[in-house]
Amino acid sequence: MVPRAQRQPHHSHRHGHRRRGVGAVRDTLTLLSLPLLAVLAVPAAFAGGGTRRWFGGRAESQRAEAQAAKDDAAAAFYELDTAQRDLRISIETIAAVDATPAARRAVTDFEALGRRIDEVSHQYISAVDAHDLDRDDLEASAASRARGELTTAKNELGRVKQDLDHFADGLGPLLGKAETQLARLAPAVERARQALLAASNALDAARGAGLEADDLAARLAALGPELTRLNQGAGQHGVPQTLDRAERVIREAESVRTEAERLPERAAEIGHRLVSLRTRAQALTTRTEQVEPVLSELRRRFTVACWQDLQAVPDQATESVRQAERKLAEAQTARDEQRWPDATALLSTVRALLNSTDDAVSAAGDRLRQLNAVQKDPQQEIERTRFAIRDAQRLAMTGRNTPDPQHARPLDDSVARLERAITMLEGRHPDYWHFLTETEAVRQTVAGVVTRIREERGATH
Template structure:
């Protein structure tokens, strides 16, 4: 009886581990409910087995009579029946239990690798010079690794442990990269700053053309054609000033905090992006308006040609009922756009903007007609 009981305990322990893993993957799995009834039976058998095998107390007043052969036989039969039912349970739920065990093994491996990677990255950090350890980028990466170790320790389920392990491994890699790259950060920062200064100078030179360009817009075209650009020169000056301040700050940080210097240069780049857009808006507007004024009918013809192509496409593919009126409406929009040039002060910008919007709408209609045909 004892041998069978111990074999049953080992069998139950193996299945119980797999069921616990399956529950972590799916808390609502039926496997858990099916297993619970077997666990309850096992507890009853354990209680009976311990009673039957207990060593009598010589000093007890009421001595428990020794177990009878019938009681031992009944307990042995119950153990055999439980072992048989557990084997049947394992066979019935084989796929789920095997998958859960595999996931548990994989999670254990990933967790181990993540811990090793984290401790190795922190050890590399400890060996690094003080100047590198004090860098903000390195401090931030190290803090993320330590927090990741804490999260991994409290992760309760397999999915949580795997996610925490993956994040910790990635953060450990980033810390090692940050420590390795820190040696070259001063050189990188200096190179980035010089690049930003070169670009700032180029944009500043282009910005010098803004006064003449804005004057040309107001002199050659109606005020409505450039009303939205009224503040561009002031915006360019502001962004260039902010960029210069960021570059000066980067220069101050380049030796002591090169990672911060790179961040400063990054902010300068953002200001330069904004300044460049504002410059381009003015210069491109003047160039576009002069092009439209030189041949307004040519721009109209291009859009009408595309409209006729779209209308012919609708006719050739029997789509006039679906799209004919929509395409005709685009012709009406073109007609209305041309009236913008018959005013006392022609609005070339509104004219060109409307033609561009009509062209985009025609493209959309053609795409939708092609999609409609593809479904038939």
């Protein structure tokens, strides 16, 4: 498209013809609407100060046809000019919002159409300038040439107008997308401002409750430059970029507001967790002291294999509790200094330490109970395991004459493994713990076979 500064004189020429063409049409319509006597009374309308000589016949007929062609060309020229102006607004809207290849191609195509419009407009203006249809001595041949050139100009203007209309019809999706984004712009910017205001108010309320919230204040302050850019507008930063910026500001401001509103509750929660974990650490200290008597009984009544993996439990438990208490002290300091993330992380570490210590301390007592039970009645553990095997065997035979070898083999191996475990109970010092670990392993193997059978049959139905 020709730059605006270069086209200005050209437009003035085109618009001069607009006034001339529209004025001629308006004068003609006015004269046609006047009574005959009034028309005869204003001969100056036909010639500048004098009376035009009237030529009859062919010359006047050609002059009238040429004038009609001139009026038609003028109408086509201004229709094209108006359509181009209207479409330029749409193109500028798309260019401001959309940076996709399709949008850039639309801008390029519109510029190409603009060059064609300039060409046919120049052809039209040249045809108008070349012929003075108001001359008294206009010959029929000159009028005929004028009519032909003006008709050609009108037809060219009409063809370009059709191409422009077709191009405009194809802009629908791009223009709809651009207008949708523009419609979102003002509400999005306003939501961002309101989100920042709400975050600021929540932060003030938290500070009013004696909570410093320095980290939240820093996050909110970091949004200041973003608000400045939003206030500068999409004209400076672009519509898509401004929409993205508004969404980021909304998300971050709402996060700050939510955390600020929850801060008093979070502070109270950390205080409760400190008390709870401190109580739990004290209880574990007492329980750790009871592990050694349990180990003494295990050593006295059962073989080394039944308890040697528990030998380190008392020392490990004592050290873990001691470490948990140190972390609790650090968490208390972080709480007092309102370093909430640090306090939360330290409390999570304390909880993990106490959980692992609890499991280790419980393992000694659980071991003694299990060994007591199997020493008193090993048959209960044996029957429990045999039942699991038989149940799996029945499932493997359901709907079959012979079991699938993939299922039968591990079940047969489990039977043999159970029998070997039973023989471990013979002798003067049975290894009850090994017996228990073997029966547990057999049940796990059987459970795996059952799961595979059900999955395979579920897949076939």
